[in-house]
Amino acid sequence: MAVTILAIESSCDDTSAAVVRDGHILSNLIAGQDIHMSYGGVVPELASRAHQANIVPVVDQALRRAGTDVEEIDAVAFTRGPGLLGSLLVGTSFAKGFALAGDIPLIDVNHLQAHALVHFIPEKDGMTRLPEFPFLCLIVSGGHTRLIVMKNHLDMETIGNTIDDAAGEAFDKCGKLMDLPYPAGPLIDKLASRGNSKAFSFAKPKVKDLDFSFSGLKTSFLYFLNDKLKDDPRFIEKNRADLCASLQETIVSMLISKLIKASQLTGIKEIGIAGGVSANSGLRNGLALEAEKRGWNLFIPPLSYTTDNAAMIGIAAYYKYLRGEFTGQDVAPQARY
Ligand code: KG4
């Protein structure tokens, strides 16, 4: 019998709901929150209020687009963490209520595991190329920069992590210094395509093993800009594309060099990227070249699955359902999970 799951994602500033049947995505709705743009970053209190306003309409639309009745849902899944606690509470509470009302199982999902599992979502044409295990994945977003090894769908080990900021944070914070609105990552990517990536160079910190560090880059970028602005107050305006291209090149090369090191240390050549920053064209193109050179079997997610979405929560929940891994009404979200 088919298994139909309603999945909810509310860990940061996107309210998302998806209906997943036997691992196939029937619908995946995402409501973003423009309110954070003028603040230069996500304001947690405003994010949870917006989730509260969005959650019912988003779930309603997801069910309608999937052509599914509430009675057909076999389980409801939600992001338990990591994320902003106030945001997680909205999705968790909604899912608990939905499970109780329908007398159906509740499934808690780890947001990071879900990001990596986008590579296991089958395409509609049935021609999906799936990674084999062990699978090495770089999860790179506004909140995380992590290298993980997946031994199966639900067993993941972290082998590298950021010791300070995430890569997406570096894009966003440096973008703010160039007067770009939040989130600056996609804009930097766009501007970089018109710039010279060799125009400026920024120091790359040396971090041990497979860990990352991005806070030093933000500081050196700030000092560099202040220095240049003393001589020419219009320096940023005049050099925006070159600044973006050089900054992107620096961040991307830091990410790629650790991924190469991780592949060499583990011997794994099944390699993927996931998370918001995996939308970056510099990272996608750079990795495609490395994959060809190094014989990697590379997995790059479709753009629609790079940022936070409930489809990834649904696919993770499907594998948990198959294993009978459910949770109880006493479950609580965890900001650090
Ligand atoms: O996964 P995500 O939607 O949310 C988190 O879990 O953080 O990632 C959002 C992050 C932001 O920092 C945003 O600037 C970055 O992903 N981002 C990009 C691009 N698209 C999104 N960074 C660089 N280039 C992009 N094209």
Ligand code: ZN
């Ligand atoms: Zn995320």
